[in-house]
Amino acid sequence: MDAVRDAAAEQFTSAGGMPRYELAEWHVEYGVVAGITARDGELDFNLGPGPPDSTAMARWQSLPGGVGSGFSGVVVGRQTHGTGLGTHKRCSGRVLIRESLDGHLTSEPGLLLAVTVADCVPIYLLEPRSTTMALLHAGWRGIAAGILEAGVQHLCELAKVPPSDLVMHCGVGICGSCYEVGPEVFEAVRGQRPKGLAQLDLREDLAARARGVGLRCITLSPWCSCHDGERFFSHRRSGGTDGRMVAYLGRPAA
Numbered sequence: 001m002d003a004v005r006d007a008a009a010e011q012f013t014s015a016g017g018m019p020r021y022e023l024a025e026w027h028v029e030y031g032v033v034a035g036i037t038a039r040d041g042e043l044d045f046n047l048g049p050g051p052p053d054s055t056a057m058a059r060w061q062s063l064p065g066g067v068g069s070g071f072s073g074v075v076v077g078r079q080t081h082g083t084g085l086g087t088h089k090r091c092s093g094r095v096l097i098r099e100s101l102d103g104h105l106t107s108e109p110g111l112l113l114a115v116t117v118a119d120c121v122p123i124y125l126l127e128p129r130s131t132t133m134a135l136l137h138a139g140w141r142g143i144a145a146g147i148l149e150a151g152v153q154h155l156c157e158l159a160k161v162p163p164s165d166l167v168m169h170c171g172v173g174i175c176g177s178c179y180e181v182g183p184e185v186f187e188a189v190r191g192q193r194p195k196g197l198a199q200l201d202l203r204e205d206l207a208a209r210a211r212g213v214g215l216r217c218i219t220l221s222p223w224c225s226c227h228d229g230e231r232f233f234s235h236r237r238s239g240g241t242d243g244r245m246v247a248y249l250g251r252p253a254a
């Protein structure tokens with residue numbers, strides 16, 4: 001049995017004035033919202049980079065309500081391409097900035113986990129029965145450092161389940177065709193050193209790693225942040241000047 005299949009693409013919605021793509025499948029099957037904000041002309045929802053100004057802060061404050069009713073807080077960390085993980089209880093009506101966290105876990109309804117991305121891959125992990133969840137930020141450095149393996153281990157401990165009980169989605173990120181890297185980057189992720197520049201598909205690598213630690217239900221987004229540029233922000237396509245999307249995951253409170 002093939003463990004990996006393409007998910008139905010995240011579907012566009014701009015309900016509440018916030019342009020975003022969400023996994024309808026996860027909403028219907030598991031009762032969670034799993035999505036990512038987007039650019040869409042006038043509804044551009046850029047959340048960085050750089051220090052948060054008043055517009056960005058207002059957008060952060062609007063995020064929990066923007067994805068639907070039942071959310072009262074959002075948590076995001078300062079991302080360092082490391083493996084720092086935080087487990088969060090409910091926070092209300094405010095943005096909680098934590099230090100040096102590239103991944104977040106919770107089992108609390110009403111709290112949105114968030115990571116910012118612009119080519120890096122947001123990894124959505126869920127234990128469906130208890131709706132215990134994790135959201136990870138994974139670029140090549142984080143993947144090489146073991147962010148996926150750390151996130152799976154922590155989530156399994158929190159939910160008290162084996163990895164085979166988890167479902168995983170690798171969201172909007174740069175595709176292998178658009179991501180040419182030097183031999184040292186390729187080697188850091190794959191463990192083999194190519195002779196020169198090589199194409200690296202981060203989601204493919206994440207799926208292989210996930211299978212390696214026992215996950216069986218894995219889906220990959222078909223969207224590319226770089227070549228689907230009218231929809232998403234891309235660090236590579238813009239030469240580092242572009243904005244950031246926010247990937248989010250949460251279960252609404254009843």
Ligand SMILES: [Zn+2]
Nearest residue numbers: 175178224227
């Ligand atoms: Zn691409």
